[in-house]
Amino acid sequence: MRDILETFRTLTLGVATLALAALTGTAQAAEQPIRIGTFLSVTGPASFLGEPAKKTMELEVARLNASGGLLGRQIEMVMYDDGGAPDKAASLAKRLIENDGVDILIGASTTATTMAVVPLAEKAGIPFISNAGAIVIVNPVRKWVFKIPHTDRMAAEKVFVDMKARGLTKVALLSEDSAFGKSGREQIMAVAPSYGVQIVADETYGAKDADMTPQLTKIRSNADPQALIIWGLGQGPAVVSRNYRQLDMKLPTYHSHGVASKDFIAMAKEAAEGMRIPAATAVVADKLPDSDRQAPVVKDYQKRYEARYKESVSAFGSNAFDAMLIFADAIKRAGSMDKEKVRDAIEKTNDLVGANGVFNMSETDHNGLSFDSLRLLEVRRGDWVIIN
Numbered sequence: 001m002r003d004i005l006e007t008f009r010t011l012t013l014g015v016a017t018l019a020l021a022a023l024t025g026t027a028q029a030a031e032q033p034i035r036i037g038t039f040l041s042v043t044g045p046a047s048f049l050g051e052p053a054k055k056t057m058e059l060e061v062a063r064l065n066a067s068g069g070l071l072g073r074q075i076e077m078v079m080y081d082d083g084g085a086p087d088k089a090a091s092l093a094k095r096l097i098e099n100d101g102v103d104i105l106i107g108a109s110t111t112a113t114t115m116a117v118v119p120l121a122e123k124a125g126i127p128f129i130s131n132a133g134a135i136v137i138v139n140p141v142r143k144w145v146f147k148i149p150h151t152d153r154m155a156a157e158k159v160f161v162d163m164k165a166r167g168l169t170k171v172a173l174l175s176e177d178s179a180f181g182k183s184g185r186e187q188i189m190a191v192a193p194s195y196g197v198q199i200v201a202d203e204t205y206g207a208k209d210a211d212m213t214p215q216l217t218k219i220r221s222n223a224d225p226q227a228l229i230i231w232g233l234g235q236g237p238a239v240v241s242r243n244y245r246q247l248d249m250k251l252p253t254y255h256s257h258g259v260a261s262k263d264f265i266a267m268a269k270e271a272a273e274g275m276r277i278p279a280a281t282a283v284v285a286d287k288l289p290d291s292d293r294q295a296p297v298v299k300d301y302q303k304r305y306e307a308r309y310k311e312s313v314s315a316f317g318s319n320a321f322d323a324m325l326i327f328a329d330a331i332k333r334a335g336s337m338d339k340e341k342v343r344d345a346i347e348k349t350n351d352l353v354g355a356n357g358v359f360n361m362s363e364t365d366h367n368g369l370s371f372d373s374l375r376l377l378e379v380r381r382g383d384w385v386i387i388n
Helices: 002-030 047-066 086-098 111-124 152-165 179-195 213-222 235-246 262-272 281-287 295-309 315-334 339-347
Strands: 034-040 075-081 104-107 128-130 145-147 170-176 198-205 227-231 253-255 276-279 375-380 383-386
Touching: 034 047, 034 086, 047 075, 047 104, 047 295, 047 315, 075 086, 086 104, 086 111, 104 315, 111 128, 111 145, 111 179, 128 315, 152 179, 152 253, 152 276, 152 375, 170 179, 170 213, 170 235, 179 198, 179 227, 198 213, 213 235, 227 235, 235 253, 235 262, 262 383, 276 281, 281 295, 281 315, 281 375, 281 383, 295 315, 315 339
Parallel strands: 034 075, 034 104, 104 128, 128 145, 170 198, 170 227, 227 253, 253 276
Antiparallel strands: 276 375, 375 383
């Protein structure tokens, strides 16, 4: 009888131990963080894009974790700096997917680095939300790829709507010889005829060029335009703006949404005065009326970002903010980190108010923003003001 009782106690202890181990293993699995993989151009010529995105993502990860994370799990960001190099971006994305085991890719500062990673995301079947601007990222639609900023086609149309209202029909274009600049040029050429606009000059410049007076002189001498469009990123547009003033040119001038930050004004200085750009609301968050539906969202982001980093928000940080917003919203609705379910939830994003606008994605639209969510801004006395 004693042997039977001893055997029963041993079996009971064994079962209890196994049960405890199973519960412990389940708890440990539940505590595994959700891993966001990101590659950004934190250094190099596109650092003005990557640095505010990195800071914003860190800010949002901390905020989510402080409120309990998502699905009862904390968020972990695995971040690498691609330096703006497409081949390095592809290598880092492969590392994030295969070695780091991330659940989603959020990032890419440029169109070139984005497009280098698109095939990898599609092959691996992992959701990829890009912060870059060109329409080629989502047109044609790819199953696993989404993007945050307004497309360059929308930005071009915003410019042409304003030109039409001002009676400007003969336009000179000076675009950057980069993936962003080339895509913007292509969209401008495609859209211009619909607005009765004739492109009378078509010049390009290199992203590292220090002087664009030859192109501007050629435009002034040969084209006789009524307006000028400068389409580029980083320091290039500021250099063109300064050269423009040095030549005492007086054409109404427009830039792309790629200069939507106060850094552009700081670089171009007085040369930027009176120039216009299409942009998201985050750049002018403090100027939005309280009645604006986006006001509470962008003002809260602005307040938290500027308190933390002691610098102004930019469109490039707000792109990362919206990417994190869409990611968190999709995870909550999916109720799972299954990649297919998360992808489906992102695609079904509906009426989500962000810094760029109200997102409504679908099977045929992996950007989800409307043309009306773009604002037209003008530089006045060293600051952006809303024109419409």
